Amino acid sequence: MKERGSWPLWEVFLRGRRGLAHQHVGSLHAPDWELAVQNARDLYTRRGEGVSIWVVESAVIHASDPDDGGPLFDPPADKVYRHPTFYEVPEDLKL
Amino acid sequence: MSTDVVAASDLQVYALYLGDDCLILSHRLAELAAHAPEFEEDVALSNLALDLLGQARALLTYAGVVEAAGRDEDALAYGRDDREFHNLLLVEQPNFDFAHTIVRQLFFASYQLALYRRLEHSQDLTLAAVAAKGAKEASYHRDHARLWTVRLGDGTKESHSRMEAAVGFLWPFTGELFQPDPITQRLVAAGIAADPAALEPVWRAQIDQTFAEAGLGHPVELGIRQGGRSGLHSEHLGHLLSEMQHLHRSHPNASW
Structure with missing residues (x-):
C-alpha cells in the first residue's frame, strides 16, 4: 500500500439502472480498486442510485487537449451531408 | 404476539442487549467523524455509525414498547446510567488508533452478521424485521x-504491529459475544433469540480466514473479559455516556 497522503485518484462511473450506460459521477481517493469501489458505494450510492459501479484510476485516462478544441469539435458546417437535417420528424417522436 | 409465551421483561432486556451494542458502537464510530485518516474513510465510518444508529433506534423503541412504561428511544438512550446499559464490553472499547477501530469492527460486524442471519427467522416479528x-x-x-x-x-x-497490538488487546473481549445467559437462553428456547454458542463456529471461521489472509495470528487465550450484558462495564463506558448524554441531560427534550 502507498503511504498516507499519496493515495491515487479514481474516477467513478455509475449505471443508474439496467439498460443505461455508465455515467461519470465524480472522483475519490483510494489505495486500490477494491477500496475505491467501497468508497464509491459510500460517497455516491447511499440513496439507492445505481446497479453497477466502475472505478478507473484517473492516471490511465487520456484526455484531449483543450487547445485542440477547434480541430476536434467545430462541426464541419460546409459538409451538409453529415448533418441529418433532411428528414421529416414525426410529431409524436420523442428525441 | 410472542410476549404471550415469554416474559416481557426478558424480551425487553434482550432488545436492549442488541440495541445497546448498536448505540454504543455507533457513538464510538461517530467520535471519528472528521478524525479519520482520509476523507473517504471519514465518510465510510460515519455511514457505519448511521447504520448502527438506525438499528439502535428500532431496537430501543421496541424495548420501550415491550416494557410498556412510557420510555421511548430517547429516554432509554439518554436517561440510563452505565450500570443500566447491556452492551458488550467490546463495543465500548476506545478507538485508540485506526487498527483498534478496524479490529473492533471486524470482530463485531462478523458477530452481528451471524446473529442477524439467525434472528431473521425469529418467532418475534419485530426482531426478525430488524x-x-x-x-x-x-x-x-x-x-x-x-x-x-x-x-x-x-x-x-508499522501497520502489522499495530494490528497485532489491537488483536491482542481486543481478543479477550470476544468471549463475551458467545456466553450464554439465562435471559437469552429462555428466549432461545421460545424460538425468539439466537443461541450465542451456535454463532461462535461461524464467527471463528470468518475471523480465521481473514486473519490467514492478513498474516495475523491468534493471541494466546488467557480467559475472557465479560460483564457488559449484566451492566458491569469497563471504565470507558461512563466517559462515553457523559459525552453522549450531556446535551439531553442539560437540556431535556431539546430540539432544533
Missing part, C-alpha cells in the same frame, strides 16, 4: 473491516 434489514448492513460492515484488516495486517511493518 435483523433482515440489519443483515445487509452488517454484511457491508464486515466487508469494510475485512478489506482493511487484510491491507493493514499485510501492509507495512
Whole structure:
C-alpha cells in the first residue's frame, strides 16, 4: 500500500439502472480498486442510485487537449451531408 | 404476539442487549467523524455509525414498547446510567488508533452478521424485521473491516504491529459475544433469540480466514473479559455516556 497522503485518484462511473450506460459521477481517493469501489458505494450510492459501479484510476485516462478544441469539435458546417437535417420528424417522436 | 409465551421483561432486556451494542458502537464510530485518516474513510465510518444508529433506534423503541412504561428511544438512550446499559464490553472499547477501530469492527460486524442471519427467522416479528434489514448492513460492515484488516495486517511493518497490538488487546473481549445467559437462553428456547454458542463456529471461521489472509495470528487465550450484558462495564463506558448524554441531560427534550 502507498503511504498516507499519496493515495491515487479514481474516477467513478455509475449505471443508474439496467439498460443505461455508465455515467461519470465524480472522483475519490483510494489505495486500490477494491477500496475505491467501497468508497464509491459510500460517497455516491447511499440513496439507492445505481446497479453497477466502475472505478478507473484517473492516471490511465487520456484526455484531449483543450487547445485542440477547434480541430476536434467545430462541426464541419460546409459538409451538409453529415448533418441529418433532411428528414421529416414525426410529431409524436420523442428525441 | 410472542410476549404471550415469554416474559416481557426478558424480551425487553434482550432488545436492549442488541440495541445497546448498536448505540454504543455507533457513538464510538461517530467520535471519528472528521478524525479519520482520509476523507473517504471519514465518510465510510460515519455511514457505519448511521447504520448502527438506525438499528439502535428500532431496537430501543421496541424495548420501550415491550416494557410498556412510557420510555421511548430517547429516554432509554439518554436517561440510563452505565450500570443500566447491556452492551458488550467490546463495543465500548476506545478507538485508540485506526487498527483498534478496524479490529473492533471486524470482530463485531462478523458477530452481528451471524446473529442477524439467525434472528431473521425469529418467532418475534419485530426482531426478525430488524435483523433482515440489519443483515445487509452488517454484511457491508464486515466487508469494510475485512478489506482493511487484510491491507493493514499485510501492509507495512508499522501497520502489522499495530494490528497485532489491537488483536491482542481486543481478543479477550470476544468471549463475551458467545456466553450464554439465562435471559437469552429462555428466549432461545421460545424460538425468539439466537443461541450465542451456535454463532461462535461461524464467527471463528470468518475471523480465521481473514486473519490467514492478513498474516495475523491468534493471541494466546488467557480467559475472557465479560460483564457488559449484566451492566458491569469497563471504565470507558461512563466517559462515553457523559459525552453522549450531556446535551439531553442539560437540556431535556431539546430540539432544533
